[in-house]
Amino acid sequence: MAPLSKSLFVAGVQCHKLLWWKVHEPLAVELQPDKVLLDRFDQGQAVGELARDLFPGGTLVSIDRNRDTRLTLTQRALAAGTPVLFESAFQTSDVFVSPDILQRDAGGNALIEVKSASSQKNEHIVDAAVQAHVLQQNGVELDRVEIMHLNKEFRHPDVGDLFARADVTSSVRDLLPVIPDVVRQQVDALAGPLPTVAIGRHCDEPRECPFLKRCWPDDPRHISKLYRVGIKTAASYMAAGVHHIDDLPKNAKLQFPQQRQLKSMSAGTMIVEPGLAAALADFDVEPLGFLDFETISRAIPVWDGLAPWGPAAAQFSYHESRPDGTYRHVAHLAEGPLDARPELARRLVDATANARKVVMYSPYEKTQIRSLQSAVPELAAPLRALEDKLIDLLPVVRDNVYHPGFRGSFSIKDVLHPLVPELSYNDLVIVDGLVASVEIARLLFVADKIDPSERDRVRRDLLDYCERDTWATVRLLQELRKLAAQR
Numbered sequence: 001m002a003p004l005s006k007s008l009f010v011a012g013v014q015c016h017k018l019l020w021w022k023v024h025e026p027l028a029v030e031l032q033p034d035k036v037l038l039d040r041f042d043q044g045q046a047v048g049e050l051a052r053d054l055f056p057g058g059t060l061v062s063i064d065r066n067r068d069t070r071l072t073l074t075q076r077a078l079a080a081g082t083p084v085l086f087e088s089a090f091q092t093s094d095v096f097v098s099p100d101i102l103q104r105d106a107g108g109n110a111l112i113e114v115k116s117a118s119s120q121k122n123e124h125i126v127d128a129a130v131q132a133h134v135l136q137q138n139g140v141e142l143d144r145v146e147i148m149h150l151n152k153e154f155r156h157p158d159v160g161d162l163f164a165r166a167d168v169t170s171s172v173r174d175l176l177p178v179i180p181d182v183v184r185q186q187v188d189a190l191a192g193p194l195p196t197v198a199i200g201r202h203c204d205e206p207r208e209c210p211f212l213k214r215c216w217p218d219d220p221r222h223i224s225k226l227y228r229v230g231i232k233t234a235a236s237y238m239a240a241g242v243h244h245i246d247d248l249p250k251n252a253k254l255q256f257p258q259q260r261q262l263k264s265m266s267a268g269t270m271i272v273e274p275g276l277a278a279a280l281a282d283f284d285v286e287p288l289g290f291l292d293f294e295t296i297s298r299a300i301p302v303w304d305g306l307a308p309w310g311p312a313a314a315q316f317s318y319h320e321s322r323p324d325g326t327y328r329h330v331a332h333l334a335e336g337p338l339d340a341r342p343e344l345a346r347r348l349v350d351a352t353a354n355a356r357k358v359v360m361y362s363p364y365e366k367t368q369i370r371s372l373q374s375a376v377p378e379l380a381a382p383l384r385a386l387e388d389k390l391i392d393l394l395p396v397v398r399d400n401v402y403h404p405g406f407r408g409s410f411s412i413k414d415v416l417h418p419l420v421p422e423l424s425y426n427d428l429v430i431v432d433g434l435v436a437s438v439e440i441a442r443l444l445f446v447a448d449k450i451d452p453s454e455r456d457r458v459r460r461d462l463l464d465y466c467e468r469d470t471w472a473t474v475r476l477l478q479e480l481r482k483l484a485a486q487r
Protein backbone atom coordinates (compact mmCIF):
# COMPACT_ATOMS: atom_id res chain seq x y z
CA MET A 1 0.00 0.00 0.00
CA ALA A 2 1.22 3.56 -0.75
CA PRO A 3 2.53 5.45 2.26
CA LEU A 4 -0.03 7.50 4.18
CA SER A 5 -0.13 11.17 3.32
CA LYS A 6 -0.12 13.71 6.11
CA SER A 7 -3.81 14.46 5.64
CA LEU A 8 -4.67 10.74 5.77
CA PHE A 9 -2.66 10.42 8.98
CA VAL A 10 -4.58 13.35 10.50
CA ALA A 11 -7.87 11.73 9.40
CA GLY A 12 -6.72 8.47 11.01
CA VAL A 13 -6.05 10.24 14.29
CA GLN A 14 -9.66 11.45 14.19
CA CYS A 15 -11.13 8.02 13.32
CA HIS A 16 -9.89 4.74 11.80
CA LYS A 17 -13.19 4.24 10.00
CA LEU A 18 -12.88 7.65 8.34
CA LEU A 19 -9.30 6.78 7.30
CA TRP A 20 -10.41 3.38 5.96
CA TRP A 21 -13.13 4.90 3.81
CA LYS A 22 -10.78 7.59 2.53
CA VAL A 23 -8.25 4.98 1.44
CA HIS A 24 -10.52 2.18 0.26
CA GLU A 25 -13.44 4.22 -1.06
CA PRO A 26 -11.84 7.39 -2.42
CA LEU A 27 -14.68 7.87 -4.92
CA ALA A 28 -17.33 7.90 -2.18
CA VAL A 29 -19.81 10.68 -2.85
CA GLU A 30 -19.10 12.09 0.63
CA LEU A 31 -15.45 12.61 -0.32
CA GLN A 32 -16.01 14.52 -3.54
CA PRO A 33 -15.16 18.17 -2.86
CA ASP A 34 -18.05 20.58 -3.32
CA LYS A 35 -17.71 24.23 -4.37
CA VAL A 36 -17.21 25.34 -0.78
CA LEU A 37 -14.40 22.85 -0.15
CA LEU A 38 -12.71 23.65 -3.46
CA ASP A 39 -12.84 27.34 -2.58
CA ARG A 40 -11.30 26.61 0.86
CA PHE A 41 -8.57 24.67 -0.89
CA ASP A 42 -7.87 27.52 -3.32
CA GLN A 43 -7.79 30.05 -0.51
CA GLY A 44 -5.44 27.84 1.51
CA GLN A 45 -3.15 27.63 -1.49
CA ALA A 46 -3.17 31.43 -1.88
CA VAL A 47 -2.27 31.80 1.81
CA GLY A 48 0.60 29.33 1.38
CA GLU A 49 1.95 31.23 -1.60
CA LEU A 50 1.79 34.55 0.26
CA ALA A 51 3.58 33.05 3.25
CA ARG A 52 6.51 32.14 1.00
CA ASP A 53 7.07 35.85 0.28
CA LEU A 54 8.21 36.21 3.89
CA PHE A 55 11.17 33.94 3.16
CA PRO A 56 13.04 35.69 0.35
CA GLY A 57 15.54 33.47 -1.39
CA GLY A 58 13.53 30.33 -0.60
CA THR A 59 13.39 27.59 -3.22
CA LEU A 60 10.20 25.92 -4.35
CA VAL A 61 11.42 22.34 -4.55
CA SER A 62 8.58 20.95 -6.59
CA ILE A 63 4.85 20.73 -6.72
CA ASP A 64 5.12 17.90 -9.23
CA ARG A 65 2.52 15.23 -8.50
CA ASN A 66 5.13 12.51 -8.81
CA ARG A 67 6.37 11.71 -5.32
CA ASP A 68 9.62 10.12 -6.47
CA THR A 69 10.56 13.26 -8.41
CA ARG A 70 9.83 15.39 -5.37
CA LEU A 71 11.85 13.15 -3.08
CA THR A 72 14.84 13.25 -5.44
CA LEU A 73 14.68 17.05 -5.88
CA THR A 74 14.48 17.50 -2.10
CA GLN A 75 17.60 15.43 -1.53
CA ARG A 76 19.40 17.45 -4.20
CA ALA A 77 18.35 20.75 -2.59
CA LEU A 78 19.50 19.54 0.83
CA ALA A 79 22.84 18.42 -0.58
CA ALA A 80 23.26 21.82 -2.24
CA GLY A 81 22.76 23.56 1.13
CA THR A 82 19.56 25.38 0.07
CA PRO A 83 18.65 27.49 3.13
CA VAL A 84 14.84 27.57 2.71
CA LEU A 85 12.83 24.85 0.98
CA PHE A 86 9.18 25.20 0.07
CA GLU A 87 7.11 22.05 -0.56
CA SER A 88 10.01 19.66 0.00
CA ALA A 89 9.22 15.94 0.29
CA PHE A 90 10.21 13.17 2.70
CA GLN A 91 8.93 9.70 3.36
CA THR A 92 9.35 6.60 5.49
CA SER A 93 8.02 3.23 4.45
CA ASP A 94 4.61 4.24 5.90
CA VAL A 95 4.22 8.03 5.65
CA PHE A 96 4.88 10.69 3.00
CA VAL A 97 5.00 14.37 4.01
CA SER A 98 5.63 17.65 2.27
CA PRO A 99 6.52 20.42 4.73
CA ASP A 100 5.33 23.87 3.67
CA ILE A 101 8.58 25.54 4.71
CA LEU A 102 11.84 24.00 5.91
CA GLN A 103 14.34 26.61 7.02
CA ARG A 104 17.98 25.83 7.72
CA ASP A 105 20.18 28.53 9.20
CA ALA A 106 22.60 29.20 12.05
CA GLY A 107 19.70 28.65 14.49
CA GLY A 108 19.29 25.08 13.22
CA ASN A 109 16.47 23.42 11.28
CA ALA A 110 12.96 24.82 11.50
CA LEU A 111 9.73 23.34 10.19
CA ILE A 112 7.14 26.03 9.50
CA GLU A 113 3.67 24.78 8.71
CA VAL A 114 1.38 27.37 7.11
CA LYS A 115 -2.32 27.35 7.98
CA SER A 116 -5.12 29.52 6.65
CA ALA A 117 -6.90 29.34 10.03
CA SER A 118 -6.87 32.55 12.05
CA SER A 119 -5.55 30.86 15.20
CA GLN A 120 -3.30 27.98 16.15
CA LYS A 121 -5.33 24.85 16.88
CA ASN A 122 -4.56 21.50 18.55
CA GLU A 123 -4.98 19.63 15.27
CA HIS A 124 -1.99 21.59 13.90
CA ILE A 125 0.25 19.92 16.49
CA VAL A 126 -0.63 16.42 15.21
CA ASP A 127 -0.02 17.63 11.68
CA ALA A 128 3.41 19.07 12.56
CA ALA A 129 4.37 16.07 14.74
CA VAL A 130 3.94 13.50 11.97
CA GLN A 131 6.09 15.67 9.72
CA ALA A 132 8.73 16.02 12.42
CA HIS A 133 8.70 12.23 12.80
CA VAL A 134 9.25 11.63 9.08
CA LEU A 135 11.99 14.29 8.92
CA GLN A 136 13.71 12.72 11.92
CA GLN A 137 13.61 9.32 10.21
CA ASN A 138 15.30 10.99 7.24
CA GLY A 139 18.09 12.39 9.38
CA VAL A 140 16.71 15.93 9.64
CA GLU A 141 16.52 16.82 13.34
CA LEU A 142 14.33 19.85 14.00
CA ASP A 143 15.34 22.61 16.39
CA ARG A 144 12.13 24.55 15.99
CA VAL A 145 8.57 23.86 14.84
CA GLU A 146 6.20 26.72 14.13
CA ILE A 147 2.64 27.12 12.97
CA MET A 148 2.28 30.19 10.81
CA HIS A 149 -1.38 31.15 10.69
CA LEU A 150 -3.45 34.16 9.71
CA ASN A 151 -3.53 36.88 12.33
CA LYS A 152 -7.10 37.74 13.36
CA GLU A 153 -5.93 41.20 14.50
CA PHE A 154 -4.83 42.12 10.97
CA ARG A 155 -7.00 44.63 9.12
CA HIS A 156 -6.81 45.21 5.39
CA PRO A 157 -4.76 46.82 3.97
CA ASP A 158 -1.96 47.29 6.47
CA VAL A 159 -3.01 47.27 10.14
CA GLY A 160 -0.75 44.71 11.82
CA ASP A 161 0.81 41.63 10.24
CA LEU A 162 -1.20 39.27 8.07
CA PHE A 163 0.54 36.27 9.63
CA ALA A 164 1.19 35.27 13.24
CA ARG A 165 3.64 32.53 14.25
CA ALA A 166 3.22 30.11 17.15
CA ASP A 167 6.20 28.13 18.42
CA VAL A 168 4.90 24.59 18.99
CA THR A 169 8.29 22.88 19.36
CA SER A 170 7.72 21.54 22.85
CA SER A 171 4.17 20.28 22.11
CA VAL A 172 5.47 18.50 19.01
CA ARG A 173 8.36 16.98 20.98
CA ASP A 174 5.89 15.71 23.59
CA LEU A 175 3.89 13.98 20.86
CA LEU A 176 6.79 12.56 18.85
CA PRO A 177 7.35 9.37 20.92
CA VAL A 178 3.82 8.09 20.23
CA ILE A 179 3.76 8.81 16.51
CA PRO A 180 5.35 5.47 15.41
CA ASP A 181 2.68 3.51 17.32
CA VAL A 182 -0.12 5.65 15.93
CA VAL A 183 1.21 5.10 12.39
CA ARG A 184 1.43 1.33 12.98
CA GLN A 185 -2.16 1.18 14.28
CA GLN A 186 -3.37 3.07 11.21
CA VAL A 187 -1.47 0.79 8.83
CA ASP A 188 -2.92 -2.28 10.61
CA ALA A 189 -6.43 -0.84 10.48
CA LEU A 190 -6.09 -0.26 6.74
CA ALA A 191 -4.92 -3.83 6.16
CA GLY A 192 -8.09 -5.25 7.74
CA PRO A 193 -11.83 -4.94 7.08
CA LEU A 194 -13.80 -1.75 7.79
CA PRO A 195 -13.04 -0.98 11.46
CA THR A 196 -15.84 -0.82 13.99
CA VAL A 197 -15.86 2.63 15.59
CA ALA A 198 -18.69 3.91 17.76
CA ILE A 199 -20.01 7.38 16.96
CA GLY A 200 -19.00 10.07 19.42
CA ARG A 201 -17.38 13.42 19.97
CA HIS A 202 -14.58 12.59 17.54
CA CYS A 203 -17.11 12.75 14.69
CA ASP A 204 -16.94 16.53 15.00
CA GLU A 205 -13.38 16.94 16.26
CA PRO A 206 -11.20 18.45 15.00
CA ARG A 207 -13.60 18.81 12.08
CA GLU A 208 -16.98 17.55 10.99
CA CYS A 209 -16.59 14.10 9.45
CA PRO A 210 -17.98 13.78 5.91
CA PHE A 211 -19.54 10.41 6.83
CA LEU A 212 -21.92 11.66 9.51
CA LYS A 213 -24.95 10.57 7.48
CA ARG A 214 -23.56 7.02 7.15
CA CYS A 215 -22.76 6.58 10.83
CA TRP A 216 -25.26 8.71 12.77
CA PRO A 217 -28.88 7.56 12.96
CA ASP A 218 -31.45 9.59 11.04
CA ASP A 219 -34.02 8.79 13.74
CA PRO A 220 -35.89 12.02 14.68
CA ARG A 221 -35.94 10.73 18.29
CA HIS A 222 -32.16 10.38 18.47
CA ILE A 223 -30.70 12.59 21.20
CA SER A 224 -28.73 14.58 18.60
CA LYS A 225 -32.11 15.85 17.30
CA LEU A 226 -32.94 17.59 20.58
CA TYR A 227 -32.86 21.38 20.14
CA ARG A 228 -29.38 22.86 20.81
CA VAL A 229 -27.79 19.42 21.07
CA GLY A 230 -25.03 19.15 18.52
CA ILE A 231 -22.66 16.25 18.06
CA LYS A 232 -20.48 17.05 21.06
CA THR A 233 -23.36 17.38 23.51
CA ALA A 234 -25.05 14.32 22.00
CA ALA A 235 -21.83 12.38 22.61
CA SER A 236 -21.90 13.39 26.30
CA TYR A 237 -25.53 12.27 26.56
CA MET A 238 -24.71 8.96 24.86
CA ALA A 239 -21.78 8.39 27.20
CA ALA A 240 -24.30 8.71 30.05
CA GLY A 241 -26.57 6.12 28.41
CA VAL A 242 -29.04 8.58 26.87
CA HIS A 243 -29.30 7.70 23.17
CA HIS A 244 -32.86 8.75 22.49
CA ILE A 245 -34.95 11.70 23.48
CA ASP A 246 -37.22 9.21 25.31
CA ASP A 247 -34.26 8.09 27.46
CA LEU A 248 -33.99 11.55 29.09
CA PRO A 249 -34.64 11.27 32.83
CA LYS A 250 -37.90 12.87 34.02
CA ASN A 251 -35.97 15.45 36.04
CA ALA A 252 -33.58 16.43 33.22
CA LYS A 253 -33.02 20.19 33.17
CA LEU A 254 -34.27 21.28 29.78
CA GLN A 255 -34.74 24.69 28.20
CA PHE A 256 -38.33 25.75 27.41
CA PRO A 257 -38.00 25.12 23.65
CA GLN A 258 -36.62 21.65 24.45
CA GLN A 259 -39.53 20.94 26.81
CA ARG A 260 -41.95 22.09 24.11
CA GLN A 261 -40.17 19.86 21.59
CA LEU A 262 -40.59 16.83 23.87
CA LYS A 263 -44.28 17.57 24.40
CA SER A 264 -44.85 18.08 20.68
CA MET A 265 -43.03 14.87 19.78
CA SER A 266 -44.87 12.73 22.27
CA ALA A 267 -48.23 14.18 21.17
CA GLY A 268 -47.16 13.95 17.50
CA THR A 269 -48.62 17.38 16.89
CA MET A 270 -47.68 21.05 16.62
CA ILE A 271 -47.71 23.12 19.80
CA VAL A 272 -48.56 26.82 19.64
CA GLU A 273 -48.18 28.81 22.85
CA PRO A 274 -50.87 31.32 23.90
CA GLY A 275 -48.19 34.04 23.92
CA LEU A 276 -47.72 33.89 20.12
CA ALA A 277 -50.17 36.71 19.36
CA ALA A 278 -48.49 39.04 21.85
CA ALA A 279 -45.05 38.14 20.51
CA LEU A 280 -46.22 39.09 17.03
CA ALA A 281 -47.56 42.49 18.11
CA ASP A 282 -44.27 44.22 17.27
CA PHE A 283 -44.66 43.06 13.68
CA ASP A 284 -48.07 44.74 13.27
CA VAL A 285 -46.80 47.90 11.58
CA GLU A 286 -46.90 49.21 8.03
CA PRO A 287 -44.82 49.36 5.96
CA LEU A 288 -43.01 46.29 7.26
CA GLY A 289 -39.72 45.32 5.61
CA PHE A 290 -37.95 41.94 5.38
CA LEU A 291 -34.19 41.86 4.91
CA ASP A 292 -31.58 39.24 4.16
CA PHE A 293 -27.85 39.58 3.35
CA GLU A 294 -25.38 37.31 1.63
CA THR A 295 -21.75 37.89 2.48
CA ILE A 296 -18.32 36.98 1.20
CA SER A 297 -15.58 35.71 3.49
CA ARG A 298 -11.99 35.66 2.22
CA ALA A 299 -8.95 34.25 4.00
CA ILE A 300 -6.83 37.12 2.66
CA PRO A 301 -9.07 40.12 3.21
CA VAL A 302 -9.89 42.20 0.16
CA TRP A 303 -11.56 45.39 1.36
CA ASP A 304 -10.54 48.07 3.89
CA GLY A 305 -10.96 47.20 7.55
CA LEU A 306 -11.66 43.50 6.99
CA ALA A 307 -9.91 40.82 9.08
CA PRO A 308 -8.88 37.43 7.62
CA TRP A 309 -12.07 35.47 6.90
CA GLY A 310 -14.09 38.55 8.01
CA PRO A 311 -17.55 38.53 6.41
CA ALA A 312 -18.58 41.47 4.22
CA ALA A 313 -22.05 42.08 2.81
CA ALA A 314 -22.15 41.86 -0.98
CA GLN A 315 -25.82 41.14 -1.67
CA PHE A 316 -29.19 41.85 -0.14
CA SER A 317 -32.83 41.09 -0.79
CA TYR A 318 -35.59 43.26 0.62
CA HIS A 319 -39.37 42.84 0.58
CA GLU A 320 -41.67 45.56 1.89
CA SER A 321 -45.40 45.37 2.52
CA ARG A 322 -47.74 47.69 0.63
CA PRO A 323 -51.13 48.85 1.94
CA ASP A 324 -52.94 46.68 -0.64
CA GLY A 325 -51.42 43.52 0.81
CA THR A 326 -48.81 43.05 -1.96
CA TYR A 327 -45.05 43.40 -1.51
CA ARG A 328 -42.42 45.36 -3.40
CA HIS A 329 -39.03 43.72 -3.83
CA VAL A 330 -35.58 45.31 -4.10
CA ALA A 331 -32.43 43.29 -4.75
CA HIS A 332 -28.80 44.21 -5.00
CA LEU A 333 -25.82 42.06 -5.95
CA ALA A 334 -22.36 43.63 -6.15
CA GLU A 335 -20.30 43.58 -9.33
CA GLY A 336 -16.54 43.84 -9.79
CA PRO A 337 -13.68 43.53 -7.33
CA LEU A 338 -13.88 47.00 -5.75
CA ASP A 339 -15.31 47.46 -2.25
CA ALA A 340 -19.00 46.61 -2.66
CA ARG A 341 -20.12 48.01 0.68
CA PRO A 342 -20.56 51.75 -0.08
CA GLU A 343 -22.96 51.18 -3.00
CA LEU A 344 -24.72 48.34 -1.17
CA ALA A 345 -25.19 50.56 1.89
CA ARG A 346 -26.59 53.42 -0.25
CA ARG A 347 -29.09 51.12 -1.95
CA LEU A 348 -30.01 49.53 1.36
CA VAL A 349 -30.66 52.87 3.04
CA ASP A 350 -32.81 53.98 0.07
CA ALA A 351 -34.77 50.72 -0.05
CA THR A 352 -35.59 50.65 3.66
CA ALA A 353 -36.15 54.39 4.23
CA ASN A 354 -39.94 54.17 4.58
CA ALA A 355 -40.21 50.97 6.59
CA ARG A 356 -41.32 51.32 10.20
CA LYS A 357 -39.80 47.98 11.15
CA VAL A 358 -37.55 45.58 9.27
CA VAL A 359 -37.78 41.84 9.94
CA MET A 360 -34.71 39.62 9.99
CA TYR A 361 -34.49 35.92 10.81
CA SER A 362 -31.56 35.56 13.27
CA PRO A 363 -29.32 38.44 14.39
CA TYR A 364 -26.93 38.07 11.43
CA GLU A 365 -28.40 41.04 9.57
CA LYS A 366 -27.89 43.25 12.64
CA THR A 367 -24.21 42.26 12.79
CA GLN A 368 -23.78 43.11 9.12
CA ILE A 369 -25.51 46.49 9.45
CA ARG A 370 -23.18 47.32 12.33
CA SER A 371 -20.16 46.38 10.21
CA LEU A 372 -21.48 48.56 7.41
CA GLN A 373 -21.60 51.52 9.81
CA SER A 374 -17.82 51.31 10.22
CA ALA A 375 -17.14 50.44 6.58
CA VAL A 376 -19.26 53.30 5.21
CA PRO A 377 -19.00 56.04 7.88
CA GLU A 378 -20.77 58.65 5.73
CA LEU A 379 -23.94 56.52 6.00
CA ALA A 380 -23.45 55.57 9.66
CA ALA A 381 -26.47 57.63 10.85
CA PRO A 382 -29.10 56.16 8.46
CA LEU A 383 -27.60 52.69 8.99
CA ARG A 384 -27.96 53.15 12.75
CA ALA A 385 -31.57 54.19 12.19
CA LEU A 386 -32.07 51.00 10.15
CA GLU A 387 -30.48 48.95 12.92
CA ASP A 388 -33.03 50.42 15.35
CA LYS A 389 -35.87 49.22 13.12
CA LEU A 390 -34.73 45.58 13.07
CA ILE A 391 -36.90 42.92 14.69
CA ASP A 392 -36.01 39.25 14.81
CA LEU A 393 -38.66 36.65 13.92
CA LEU A 394 -36.58 33.64 14.97
CA PRO A 395 -37.07 34.03 18.76
CA VAL A 396 -40.82 34.38 18.17
CA VAL A 397 -40.91 30.95 16.54
CA ARG A 398 -38.45 29.40 19.01
CA ASP A 399 -40.35 30.64 22.07
CA ASN A 400 -43.87 29.92 20.87
CA VAL A 401 -44.10 27.19 18.26
CA TYR A 402 -42.84 23.66 17.82
CA HIS A 403 -43.74 21.24 15.05
CA PRO A 404 -42.35 17.66 15.06
CA GLY A 405 -41.10 18.38 11.52
CA PHE A 406 -38.62 20.97 12.86
CA ARG A 407 -36.38 18.07 13.95
CA GLY A 408 -34.83 20.15 16.70
CA SER A 409 -33.88 23.11 14.51
CA PHE A 410 -35.33 26.61 14.10
CA SER A 411 -33.38 27.52 10.97
CA ILE A 412 -35.57 29.17 8.35
CA LYS A 413 -35.32 26.15 6.04
CA ASP A 414 -36.21 23.70 8.83
CA VAL A 415 -39.28 25.60 10.02
CA LEU A 416 -40.44 26.55 6.53
CA HIS A 417 -41.41 23.09 5.29
CA PRO A 418 -43.69 22.18 8.23
CA LEU A 419 -45.27 25.65 8.45
CA VAL A 420 -45.35 26.74 4.79
CA PRO A 421 -45.27 23.41 2.92
CA GLU A 422 -45.98 24.89 -0.52
CA LEU A 423 -42.81 27.02 -0.39
CA SER A 424 -39.41 25.35 -0.56
CA TYR A 425 -35.92 25.86 -1.95
CA ASN A 426 -36.12 22.70 -4.08
CA ASP A 427 -36.59 24.55 -7.37
CA LEU A 428 -33.44 26.67 -6.85
CA VAL A 429 -29.91 25.96 -8.04
CA ILE A 430 -28.27 27.62 -5.02
CA VAL A 431 -29.86 26.47 -1.76
CA ASP A 432 -27.15 27.15 0.77
CA GLY A 433 -25.56 30.33 2.17
CA LEU A 434 -22.01 28.97 2.03
CA VAL A 435 -22.34 28.10 -1.65
CA ALA A 436 -23.86 31.54 -2.27
CA SER A 437 -20.87 33.16 -0.57
CA VAL A 438 -18.38 31.25 -2.73
CA GLU A 439 -20.31 32.01 -5.91
CA ILE A 440 -20.48 35.73 -5.13
CA ALA A 441 -16.72 35.79 -4.53
CA ARG A 442 -16.19 34.02 -7.86
CA LEU A 443 -18.33 36.61 -9.65
CA LEU A 444 -16.57 39.51 -7.96
CA PHE A 445 -12.95 38.45 -8.20
CA VAL A 446 -12.55 36.05 -11.11
CA ALA A 447 -15.43 37.09 -13.37
CA ASP A 448 -13.05 37.31 -16.35
CA LYS A 449 -12.40 33.57 -16.03
CA ILE A 450 -16.09 32.67 -16.21
CA ASP A 451 -17.99 32.32 -19.47
CA PRO A 452 -20.43 35.30 -19.80
CA SER A 453 -23.46 33.01 -20.11
CA GLU A 454 -22.46 31.17 -16.93
CA ARG A 455 -21.86 34.51 -15.22
CA ASP A 456 -25.41 35.63 -16.02
CA ARG A 457 -26.83 32.31 -14.88
CA VAL A 458 -24.96 32.39 -11.54
CA ARG A 459 -26.10 35.99 -10.95
CA ARG A 460 -29.69 34.93 -11.56
CA ASP A 461 -29.28 31.92 -9.24
CA LEU A 462 -27.89 34.14 -6.49
CA LEU A 463 -30.67 36.70 -6.86
CA ASP A 464 -33.28 33.91 -6.75
CA TYR A 465 -31.75 32.40 -3.62
CA CYS A 466 -31.58 35.64 -1.63
CA GLU A 467 -35.09 36.63 -2.74
CA ARG A 468 -36.40 33.25 -1.54
CA ASP A 469 -34.94 33.89 1.90
CA THR A 470 -36.87 37.14 2.39
CA TRP A 471 -40.03 35.79 0.77
CA ALA A 472 -39.82 32.76 3.07
CA THR A 473 -39.76 35.16 6.04
CA VAL A 474 -42.79 37.05 4.64
CA ARG A 475 -44.74 33.81 4.25
CA LEU A 476 -43.63 32.51 7.63
CA LEU A 477 -44.93 35.62 9.37
CA GLN A 478 -48.26 35.26 7.55
CA GLU A 479 -48.60 31.65 8.73
CA LEU A 480 -47.62 32.57 12.29
CA ARG A 481 -50.36 35.22 12.32
CA LYS A 482 -52.88 32.59 11.19
CA LEU A 483 -51.73 30.24 13.95
CA ALA A 484 -52.03 33.01 16.54
CA ALA A 485 -55.55 33.84 15.32
CA GLN A 486 -56.61 30.18 15.55
CA ARG A 487 -55.75 29.92 19.25
Ligand code: SF4
Nearest residue numbers: 015018203209211215
Ligand atom coordinates in the same frame (compact mmCIF):
# COMPACT_ATOMS: atom_id res chain seq x y z
S1 SF4 B 1 -19.01 9.68 11.45
FE1 SF4 B 1 -17.73 9.30 13.25
S2 SF4 B 1 -17.53 7.10 13.40
FE2 SF4 B 1 -18.26 7.55 11.32
S3 SF4 B 1 -16.40 7.67 10.09
FE3 SF4 B 1 -16.87 9.72 10.77
S4 SF4 B 1 -15.72 10.03 12.62
FE4 SF4 B 1 -15.76 7.84 12.23
